Amino acid sequence: MDSLTQVVLGAAVGEAVLGRKVGNRAMVWGGLAGTLPDLDVLSGLVTDPMSALAYHRAFTHSLPFAVLAAPVIGLAVHHLYGGRDVKVSGKLLYPAALLAFWLILLVGSYLMPIQLFAIPAIVSAITLVFTGLSGLIVGIHVWRGTRTKGSNATFLQWTLLFFLAIVTHPLLDCFTSYGTQFLEPFSSVRLAWNTVSVIDPLYTFPFLLLLLLAARQGRRARVRRNLNRAGLLISSAYLFLTVVNAVNVGGVVDNSLQQHGIGSLRSIHSPTLGNNLLWSATIQTTNDTFYLGQYSLLDSTRTLNPLLPIAGNHRLLVPYSEDRELEILTWFTDGYYTVLPGGAGRVVLCDLRYGLLGRDPSDPGSYTFNWTIDTTRRPVRVVVEAGTSRPEPSGALKDLWSRMLGK
Structure with a gap:
């Protein structure tokens, strides 16, 4: 902490x-x-x-x-x-x-x-x-x-x-x-x-x-x-109490997957920043497909809302899987990541474990952690991008607070 x-x-x-x-x-x-x-x-x-x-x-x-x-x-x-x-x-x-x-x-x-x-x-x-x-x-x-x-x-x-x-x-x-x-x-x-x-x-x-x-x-x-x-x-x-809440939310995740007819390989769920009411869930359904969901303890129904499908696009990094910096990132994210195109031979690896900060899953700035990887060199290297986009803090906090109060 x-x-x-x-x-x-x-x-x-x-x-x-x-x-x-x-x-x-x-x-x-x-x-x-x-x-x-x-x-x-x-x-x-x-x-x-x-x-x-x-x-x-x-x-x-x-x-x-x-x-x-x-x-x-x-x-x-x-x-x-x-x-x-x-x-x-x-x-x-x-x-x-x-x-x-x-x-x-x-x-x-x-x-x-x-x-x-x-x-x-x-x-x-x-x-x-x-x-x-x-x-x-x-x-x-x-x-x-x-x-x-x-x-x-x-x-x-x-x-x-x-x-x-x-x-x-x-x-x-x-x-x-x-x-x-x-x-x-x-x-x-x-x-x-x-x-x-x-x-x-x-x-x-x-x-x-x-x-x-x-x-x-x-x-x-x-x-x-x-x-x-x-x-x-x-x-x-x-x-x-947080352990009790985690067990409770785990039941909600299982119930949501059953309602939507989604089979999962594995899943994780954790509270969002600064509170223990609003939880995010990340579900892996295939080697390259994920779902992101949210649940507030104040929700009127025991289901993830929203529940968004996310393509992992892991195939984009297969040629570089043994490069040191990529190995560290895949270890750190425990395989819960999506790869987005970055242009000019670059891709962006985004950590899915913490859900979305923004509303657009195709925007790297909507994720808590993201890294730009230059695939034009070998071994591939993580590069620092100036001016990396982030969701507007006030807007993100407003969305967090609104969702925390339940649906």
């Missing part, structure tokens, strides 16, 4: 683990650990677009990364506040921890089964920014004279905090339609349970409010713990 939500979740987890012992430090470090996996977006600054696409929500969002990184960061933070569970000089510990963090990222990234470029640069960018954010926290402590004041937690307790704050980030992302590669580097399979949008105010804002109220209480106050627990419980209950 969005970075604000992940910071809130990480901070709440940190508070639940160590808030009573170390106070707001638990929230601060938990929030930083919660946003750490999303630093993989820095790959877009130092490598090619397809490598960045494959790297986002990959190794930094995996269980192995959480397991390996947590003790490294936990030991450094434990030592920062005066802990001596491991008797090592700070002059040696901090550079060693920094190197270990960099090596974990480097080796894990090289082991990924997808071919990536500029891995050392990606890893260095993530390490540099994470170090800078950590240094900012330390600097504030030094400026306020609070670095060595207050109680400390053990090395194992700090490790537990960082593990849980990091691992809950990709677990939450698994509920989204974008998904995450939770098992990297052992598998590039994206876990996407498609129950919640990548941005959902009803999940985030109550959680954020309760966390802020908890932070204003004394660290040993019972109301602080209760407020934080309430935030965790309410957000978890909302996630459970």
Whole structure:
């Protein structure tokens, strides 16, 4: 989900683990650990677009990364506040921890089964920014004279905090339609349970409010713990509700296909941006034919409306199926894509998993993700087109809101 939500979740987890012992430090470090996996977006600054696409929500969002990184960061933070569970000089510990963090990222990234470029640069960018954010926290402590004041937690307790704050980030992302590669580097399979949008105010804002109220209480106050627990419980209950909605919409998809006499090879459905009321569905009926549909929980009938047929036109890319950049796109879209003509030896590959933003399925700008591919060179390359069309934001939002209210 969005970075604000992940910071809130990480901070709440940190508070639940160590808030009573170390106070707001638990929230601060938990929030930083919660946003750490999303630093993989820095790959877009130092490598090619397809490598960045494959790297986002990959190794930094995996269980192995959480397991390996947590003790490294936990030991450094434990030592920062005066802990001596491991008797090592700070002059040696901090550079060693920094190197270990960099090596974990480097080796894990090289082991990924997808071919990536500029891995050392990606890893260095993530390490540099994470170090800078950590240094900012330390600097504030030094400026306020609070670095060595207050109680400390053990090395194992700090490790537990960082593990849980990091691992809950990709677990939450698994509920989204974008998904995450939770098992990297052992598998590039994206876990996407498609129950919640990548941005959902009803999940985030109550959680954020309760966390802020908890932070204003004394660290040993019972109301602080209760407020934080309430935030965790309410957000978890909302996630459970989205699962119920997903199961319900799955029944609607099956019912619609039966009503229209459409047989499907497979289908997916997920909520549209910013809400859990309006859902989009993508159905594959043959190797090269799809249907796009919508259903609002406020609709008066349990059927997809509209239900539009879409030609996949996959034959246009058959000659280039083994080219690296096309392989990454077909993997990323999980085969749910249509190919539109782009002119001058170019085609546009459009991701069908998220439905239509506009009203014209022949317009590449009507899709959440689309990539222009130059087929005049080999291997084919994704090119950046200036002035790519997009539906008018106000019009798209108006259509979304109108459809959300039901038919």
